Amino acid sequence: MALRKPPLPRILLNDVSCMRNAQQILRHVNVSVHDGGALVLTGSNGSGKTTFLRMLAGFSKPSAGQILWNGHDITQSGIFHQYKLQLNWLSLKDAVKEKFTVLDNVQWFEVLEGKYGKSMPALELMGLGRLAKDKARMLSMGQRKRLQLARLLAIDRPIWLLDEPSVALDEEGVRLLEYIIAEHRKKGGIVIVATHLPIQIEDALNLRLPPRFPRRMTLVDMLDRADIA
Numbered sequence: 305m306a307l308r309k310p311p312l313p314r315i316l317l318n319d320v321s322c323m324r325n326a327q328q329i330l331r332h333v334n335v336s337v338h339d340g341g342a343l344v345l346t347g348s349n350g351s352g353k354t355t356f357l358r359m360l361a362g363f364s365k366p367s368a369g370q371i372l373w374n375g376h377d378i379t380q381s382g383i384f385h386q387y388k389l390q391l392n393w394l395s396l397k398d399a400v401k402e403k404f405t406v407l408d409n410v411q412w413f414e415v416l417e418g419k420y421g422k423s424m425p426a427l428e429l430m431g432l433g434r435l436a437k438d439k440a441r442m443l444s445m446g447q448r449k450r451l452q453l454a455r456l457l458a459i460d461r462p463i464w465l466l467d468e469p470s471v472a473l474d475e476e477g478v479r480l481l482e483y484i485i486a487e488h489r490k491k492g493g494i495v496i497v498a499t500h501l502p503i504q505i506e507d508a509l510n511l512r513l514p515p516r517f518p519r520r521m522t523l524v525d526m527l528d529r530a531d532i533a
């Protein structure tokens with residue numbers, strides 16, 4: 305009887321380190337995520353959670369190690385082209401166009417994606433249906449976050465990279481976020497979340513990034529030390 309090979313993880317970080325501004329931010333990270341999986345990144349301010357997500361989004365490259373998608377290094381240009389079409393990125397910069405209506409702010413992204421018909425149901429699910437025709441400048445911070453989440457649903461790509469997705473959401477908003485994450489995972493989607501606030505995500509892999517090492521001493525620090533001595 306032939307033994308079946310275990311499936312490749314969809315995403316594999318193999319001994320990945322990352323530098324920013326000549327400082328080492330991440331060191332020797334090893335993580336694998338399969339379809340339907342979730343990874344939750346926690347850690348103190350400046351520990352590197354956003355850096356981790358940016359690297360996965362291809363905005364910065366690992367200084368060592370590899371990020372593999374379906375077993376292929378995402379930094380290879382042919383691979384990156386396909387990989388980036390799998391990603392849906394949500395960050396504190398919400399790219400909401402204030403002069404457009406709420407619906408246009410979602411539909412625009414959906415049309416660019418070559419899709420149709422999901423924007424309005426997504427807004428309704430996120431509790432923004434009755435505001436669809438209003439200008440986006442009327443939205444509160446929490447409503448803007450709900451609009452971003454509606455975009456995730458309308459664009460409907462398999463890998464969600466979410467940087468602090470629950471910031472500004474009320475309790476009902478957080479429950480909706482948890483619901484759409486769970487539903488996305490049921491369809492085989494992957495969710496990678498950086499968060500300070502608790503979000504209920506069943507069977508998620510938790511990665512707590514260690515606090516950053518102290519920055520290198522500046523000339524001022526050295527002079528201060530010389531004063532003490």
Ligand SMILES: Nc1ncnc2c1ncn2[C@@H]1O[C@H](COP(=O)(O)OP(=O)(O)OP(=O)(O)O)[C@@H](O)[C@H]1O
Pocket residue numbers: 324325327329347348349350351352353354355356498516
């Ligand atoms: N644009 C940048 N250029 C250079 N270095 C940066 C830049 N942004 C952040 N860093 C450095 O990277 C480190 C990690 O930042 P990052 O934003 O990844 O942390 P974080 O864990 O997401 O923090 P927070 O919890 O505050 O959002 C910071 O301490 C900072 O020194």
